[in-house]
Amino acid sequence: xxxxxxxxxxxxxxxxxxxxxxxxxxxxxxxxxxxxxxxxxxxxxxxxxxxxxxxxxxxxxxxxxxxxxxxxxxxxxxxxxxxxxxxxxxxxxxxxxxxxxxxxxxxxxxxxxxxxxxxxxxxxxxxxxxxxxxxxxxxxxxxxxxxxxxxxxxxxxxxxxxxxxxxxxxxxxxxxxxxxxxxxxxxxxxxxxxxxxxxxxxxxxxxxxxxxxxxxxxxxxxxxxxxxxxxxxxxx
Amino acid sequence: xxxxxxxxxxxxxxxxxxxxxxxxxxxxxxxxxxxxxxxxxxxxxxxxxxxxxxxxxxxxxxxxxxxxxxxxxxxxxxxxxxxxxxxxxxxxxxxxxxxxxxxxxxxxxxxxxxxxxxxxxxxxxxxxxxxxxxxxxxxxxxxxxxxxxxxxxxxxxxxxxxxxxxxxxxxxxxxxxxxxxxxxxxxxxxxxxxxxxxxxxxxxxxxxxxxxxxxxxxxxxxxxxxxxxxxxxxxxxxxxxxxxxxxxxxxxxxxxxxxxxxxxxxxxxxxxxxxxxxxxxxxxxxxxxxxxxxxxxxxxxx
Numbered sequence: 001x002x003x004x005x006x007x008x009x010x011x012x013x014x015x016x017x018x019x020x021x022x023x024x025x026x027x028x029x030x031x032x033x034x035x036x037x038x039x040x041x042x043x044x045x046x047x048x049x050x051x052x053x054x055x056x057x058x059x060x061x062x063x064x065x066x067x068x069x070x071x072x073x074x075x076x077x078x079x080x081x082x083x084x085x086x087x088x089x090x091x092x093x094x095x096x097x098x099x100x101x102x103x104x105x106x107x108x109x110x111x112x113x114x115x116x117x118x119x120x121x122x123x124x125x126x127x128x129x130x131x132x133x134x135x136x137x138x139x140x141x142x143x144x145x146x147x148x149x150x151x152x153x154x155x156x157x158x159x160x161x162x163x164x165x166x167x168x169x170x171x172x173x174x175x176x177x178x179x180x181x182x183x184x185x186x187x188x189x190x191x192x193x194x195x196x197x198x199x200x201x202x203x204x205x206x207x208x209x210x211x212x213x214x215x216x217x218x219x220x221x222x223x224x225x226x227x228x229x230x231x232x233x234x235x236x
Numbered sequence: 237x238x239x240x241x242x243x244x245x246x247x248x249x250x251x252x253x254x255x256x257x258x259x260x261x262x263x264x265x266x267x268x269x270x271x272x273x274x275x276x277x278x279x280x281x282x283x284x285x286x287x288x289x290x291x292x293x294x295x296x297x298x299x300x301x302x303x304x305x306x307x308x309x310x311x312x313x314x315x316x317x318x319x320x321x322x323x324x325x326x327x328x329x330x331x332x333x334x335x336x337x338x339x340x341x342x343x344x345x346x347x348x349x350x351x352x353x354x355x356x357x358x359x360x361x362x363x364x365x366x367x368x369x370x371x372x373x374x375x376x377x378x379x380x381x382x383x384x385x386x387x388x389x390x391x392x393x394x395x396x397x398x399x400x401x402x403x404x405x406x407x408x409x410x411x412x413x414x415x416x417x418x419x420x421x422x423x424x425x426x427x428x429x430x431x432x433x434x435x436x437x438x439x440x441x442x443x444x445x446x447x448x449x450x451x452x453x454x455x456x457x458x459x460x461x462x463x464x465x466x467x468x469x470x471x472x473x474x475x476x477x478x479x480x481x482x483x484x485x486x487x488x489x490x491x492x493x494x495x496x497x498x499x500x501x502x503x504x505x506x507x508x509x510x511x512x513x514x515x516x517x518x519x520x521x522x523x524x525x526x527x528x529x530x531x532x533x534x535x536x537x538x
Binding site for chain 1: 285318
C-alpha cells in the first residue's frame, strides 16, 4: 500500500496539489487574523474567559467549508491525473488490483487533508500567540477541533474519490463539491443524522466523539460501496 | 498438443444489447506474432480490453499462459506488457519518471529503465517532459513501457497508428525482432492489412465482432494466387464451354484459376475452334487487400 501511495505522490509532481494543501489552512488562519484584527475589542470582550477557545471556535466555522471545498478539489486533481492522460486503462492493465488503486487514491486524499488539518492547528497556535492570548493553549481542544472534522468528513472524502474517478467529467465532481460546501454552511441547523452536521461536531448529546465516530463509520461504508462499484466497472 | 499463449472460447461482449464481440475463439501460440486485423469498430479494442482484464466478458472464457484470466489476473498481467490505443502518459513528467512510476509498481530493478529506453532509442530524450514529445516518440515510449516488465506476452493495440512511414518502419522492425531476441509472443492489432502482412506470422481477422479468419499468413497468401481472365465476345457461352467448376464470369470476363502456359494455350485453342472471339487474355493477381475486403464483406477501411 505504501508503494502505491509513493507512486501517487510521484504523479502529483507539478500539479499544485501541495499548494492547495497549504492554501486551505493559510486561508482560514488569514481570515481569522483579519477577523480578530478588525473586531479585536469586541471579540476579546466576548470571549474574555477563554480567549483561545474563542479563536478556535471562530475558526471552526471557516474551516469546515474550506475542508469541504479542498476535499473536492484535491480528489478531483488526484483522479484527474489519470483522466487527463487517459491512463486509467494503462494503470489497470498492470498487475495491480483495482482495489489497491482506488484505496491509494482515497488514502492519499485523507493523508493530504490530514496535513492541511495539522497546518491549521499550527497556524492557529501561531495566530493566538501573535494576538497575545497567552501560553495557556488548550491543546486537547485544539487537537479535537483540528482533526475531528476530518474524521467527520470521511464520507465526503470517500464519495468524492469515487465520483472523481468514475465520472470522467470533473465539472460534475467539482459542482457536487461546491453544492456540498454551500450545504455544509447550513450544517449546524440540520438534524443529527445529516452528515453535514457532523462536520461541525454538533449533536444533541454535545459529544464531539459521536460526530467523529459517525463520520468514520459512514466513511468506511461509502468507501466500500465506491470500491465495489469501481472494481465492477469496465474501463473504457 | 501445442501450447497456446492465449486461448479464448466463445468470448462475447455485449454493450447495451448490441453484441460487439461475438463467440470469439482466438488461439495464439507461443513465439508467434499474431496479427489481429479488422476494420474500425469491428471489436478489436474491446477484445484486447477483455484480454487485459479491463472489461469483463459477457460470456465465454479467456485462458492465458494456460490459466484462467479471471482467477489469475495479477499472475497473468505480470507477464504481459500492453499498449492500448493511443498510449497515455503523465505529460508533466519526463520519460524517465513515467517509466519510474511503472517500475515501482512492477518492482523491477532500476537498470531496466535504461535498457528499455535504449531498445526504443529514447535514452537521449529521457530527461525531457513527455508533453513535448512527438507522436512517434510517445509511441516508442509506450512500447518501452510495455516492455519494462520483461513480459513474455506483448499486446499492442494499433502500435503504428498515426506514425510517419519511418516511424512505422522502426516500430515494425522492433516488433519483428522481439520473438527472436527475447522469445516474446506478440499480439498486434491493426486495421491495415499491409501492416500486419509485413510483421505477423499468424493472422486473425475480425469483422462485426466475429472471427472470420484465423490461420497462418501463408494461407491467406495462397488465396492471393493469380488467375487467368479471358476477354471474349460471349462470356456466358464461353463459361459453359470451358466447363470448369472454377470458371467465373465477372463483368464480361471469364476467369479461371491459374494455369500453366500450355494449358492456357489449349484453352484458347478450344475457344477459338468454337468460333468465339478472344480479345485479350490476362493474368490477374488478387491483392491481399482485395481478399481482406472480400472476407470482411467490403466494409474495410483502407
